[in-house]
Amino acid sequence: MYKGILLGHPLMSECNKFLTRHKPLSHRQWIERIEQSSVLDQQVDFFGTGPTVELLEQKIASILGKERALFVHKGMVGQHSALLHWSSLSNFKTIAIHPQSHMEVDEELAYKELLGLEAVMFGKPDNAIDDTDIKKLPKDLSAICVELPTRRAGFKLPTWQSLNNLKQFSIENSIPLHIDGARLFEAACHYKKPYEEVAALGDSVYISLYKTLGAAAGGIIAGNSDFIEQLKPWRSRLGGDLFTAFPYVLTALWGIENYLPRISEFHERALKLSNLIQQVFGPQAIPYPVQCNGFLVELPIEADKLERRALALAKTDKIWLFDRIVNTGDKSCRFEIQVGDALDDWQDQELIEVLTNILR
Structure with missing residues (x-):
């Protein structure tokens, strides 16, 4: 199957000029941002402690309305620590996850091969979880995990009512609910809810520092x-x-100040741009309703052909369009647009012209 991963291509x-996410930075630009x-001038952190780490943890805990927060250098370390903690308190070693969740699709089944946990799939492919899925959940679980949004399902989000029903199920059955909120800020924007109200649904919550916050x-x-x-020993055991x-901590603090206030702007831009793409290329060009700043675009061109043309454009015009292209068959393919500050360099109509030309 064609995988079309272009991120990191020479x-x-x-x-x-870039289309998706925040603009990638050079070493020098990263250093300038840190400066x-x-x-x-604060003391440098060592082994997870120090004034800047504590400041970051306090800021995020306050934003999410939680008592405390813990910095991790990688999401897998944090989420696996949470899963191991919840399973240590339970007689069960099974978690509930979506079949297209990050834990199932992007981590080489680490929950099973490294943590010794089993998984029950809940939710249908290319769909967010709904009340029907919740009713089918078993009760012999160590944790329930919900990804907001489920990226590999097309950045899908459950309804707010379904999320509350899931929380109620977890309470009634004494099963911890873990929110994989790598993009929780964008999800809250869709729900028109404060960040802390979304985070309140989870007994534990993960957020990414390098996605929206850059x-x-x-x-x-x-x-x-x-x-x-109780999570700290698990972080240490997992090499965290x-x-x-x-560098992670200082750039995260920069992102809280500079990117977090722009979440609603990125959300509105995604809605506007996706509507324009549909108007020009037809309703099939946006296969799923756009709910946050990330969405899928489908175009009538073979994946390998689109890749060749995109790389040619990168070589001649210094424009980078796609990080990943997925073959959908029948002479069509899909790619992601995640609205970040890279789109600051584009007018929407300009992007339409580039996509139109690349299809010719």
Whole structure:
């Protein structure tokens, strides 16, 4: 099957205009961003402790309305720590996840091969979980995990009512609910709810620091104080105590100040741009309703042909369009647009012209 992963292609570093996510930075630009930090003169963190790490954790905990938060250098470390903690408190070693969740699709089945956990799939492919899926959930679970949004299902989000029904199920059956909220900020924008109201549904919550917030890397796990304290040994056991993580921490603090206030702007741009794409290329061009700043576009061209033309454009015009192209068969393919500051360099009509030309 055609995989079409282009992120990191050598031509990408030669481009100066990008379509999706935030603009990629050079080493020098990362250093310049770090130099803008208001806490640059603070003591450097060591092994997960230090004033800047504590500041970041406090800020995110406050934003999410949780008692405490814990910095992790990688989302897998944080989420696996949470799963191991919840399973240690349970007689069961089975988690419930969506069949297209990040844990199932993108982590080489680490929950099974490394953590020794089994998984029950809940939810249907290319759909968000709904009340029917919740009713089918077994009760012998160590944790329920819900990804907001489910990226591989087309950035799908459950209804707000279904999320509350899932929370009620977890309470009634004493099953911890973990929110894989890598893109929780965008999800909250769709629900028109404060971040803390969405986060309140989870007994534990993960957010990414490098996606919407544009940090160099890293993530946060948030919950009550007792949970966070018990999570620290699991983080250490999974190799999460970096000698120092200041580039991640300082760029995350920069993102809170500069990207977080723009979430609703990115959301509105996604709605506007996707509507224009549908008007020009037809309703099939946007296969799923757009609910957050990320969405799929489908065009009537073979994946390998689109890749060749995109790379040719990158070489001649220094424009980078796609990070990944997925073959959907029948002479069509899909790619993602995740609205970030890269789109600051584009007018919507300009992008339409580029896509139109690349199809010819």
